[in-house]
Amino acid sequence: IKELEDIECFHGNILEDEIKSLLPRNGDFILRKIEGKGGGKEILVTVKWNEDILDLKLRAKKTLKGGVLYTLDGRQKHTSIKDLIKKHQISGGNVEYKGASAMLLNPIAKQAWELRPDQVHSGKMKMRMGRSMNVAVKVIKKCVANEKATTELQKEGTLMRKFNHPNVVRTFGMVIERDTIMVVMELISGGSLQSYVKKQKNVSMEEKGSYAYDIANGLAYIHSLNCIHRDIACRNCLIDVVKKQAKLSDFGLTRETPVHKILPSEKIPIRWIAPEVLKTFEYRNSADIYAFGILVWEIFSNGSTPFDTLTNAQIKEGIQLETFRPKFPDGTPQDVVDTINKCWQGDPNGRIPLSDV
The missing domain is CATH 3.30.200.20 (Phosphorylase Kinase; domain 1)
Structure with a gap:
């Protein structure tokens, strides 16, 4: 319904998790869209009333002349959704639908992040x-x-x-x-960090170290917000070639929690996985620190794949041994090697904090 996009309190497909924070007061309301039964779309007026979040379904009825009348309660009707909502606001009466009853007092406008x-x-x-x-x-x-x-x-x-x-x-x-x-x-100009270090054969050790430091800073920041990235790898970092700066990206697996439990059947990036995750099926920040160590190895190995000659089964078995870690290429600064070995400790509590990297 094209009209909806011009209604300032229409929030489209907003997630259920975000609604509560949008509606702090009784009478606060928004319009939103959900998937209905059978794949159709439904428009809801979601309102806070008596400390509950209620959904009032917008219904459309065709008129004899081929037009459409919109209603929430079967009593108030209008050809325009915007005007229907205004009617309910002005009347000050309760809207009742299927046992739910509420007053529409304060329309909550689109947030700054909601782009048209x-x-x-x-x-x-x-x-x-x-x-x-x-x-x-x-x-x-x-x-x-x-x-x-x-x-x-x-x-x-x-x-x-x-x-x-x-x-x-x-x-x-x-x-x-x-x-x-x-x-x-x-938009980051240089593409993935993996592609960059793979294609640019003349990247200096200092530049590589700078990119590793950038990612350590970015990862420490998201950890400070109680987030676990869960997919730290060179392919998930981007490079700004103008500023010579690396940035952490791809947060599809990131979770805002100190501990994230996974199912044994869940797919995981095995070549970057910390050994304890395979035992406990739990992610913590320490698992990110282990994966960061693999990422740094990738940078100094010019984008090579870790354990590229081994199968997933061999890696699963091997990483439980502290001697089973990728070998840095000759010429890698010794302080880098020593630091990353501390990221690869078998005991997650013994790994170096990112603030010390």
Whole structure:
């Protein structure tokens, strides 16, 4: 329904987890969209009343003349959704639907991070004063078939909005009004760190060390926010070739928790995995520190794959031994080797803190 995008309190496909913080007071309300039964779309007015969060379904009824009347309670009706909501606000009466009853008092406007669909097009984001900037965009089409993937992307974007650090990729916002969900991020000029160190054969030891330090800073920052990245690897870092700066990226597996439990059947990046994760099926920050050590080895090995001659089964068995770690190439500074060996301690409590890297 095109009209919805012009309603300031319409929040599209906003996640359930975000609604409570948007509605702190009784009478606060938003309009949102959900997947209905059978794959259809439903529009809800979600309102806080008597400390509960209630959903009132917007219903559309065709008129004899071919028009449409919208209603929430079957009594108040209007050809415009915006005007229907205004009617309920002005009347001051309770809206009742299927046992739910609430007053619509305070429409909650779109947040600064909620970008409009017409703001993002062909890798550009419109800004104030008519200017635009180049951006990177993660996109997924929302439908029943990929509902899980869509939710995961939205959760990733929601988490990334909290990050503000020079060594972490910045997120400008998200487009959630239509069925195409977008996470809009800063565009980093040099591509992945893995590709960069693989292709640029003349990267100095000092430059490599600087990139490792950048990622250590970015990772320490997200750890300070109670987050575990869970997928630290060269491929998930980006390089700004102009500033000669590395940035941590790809937060699809990141969780905001001190401990994250996984299922034994869950896929994991085995070549970067800490040995204790295979025993306990639990991730902590210390597992990221182990993986950071593998990432530094990748940098100084010009983007090589760790344990590239071994099968996953051989790696699973081997990493329980502290002697089973990738060997740094000749010429790697000894202080780098010594530091990373402390990241690879078998005892997770014995690993060096990132602040000491």
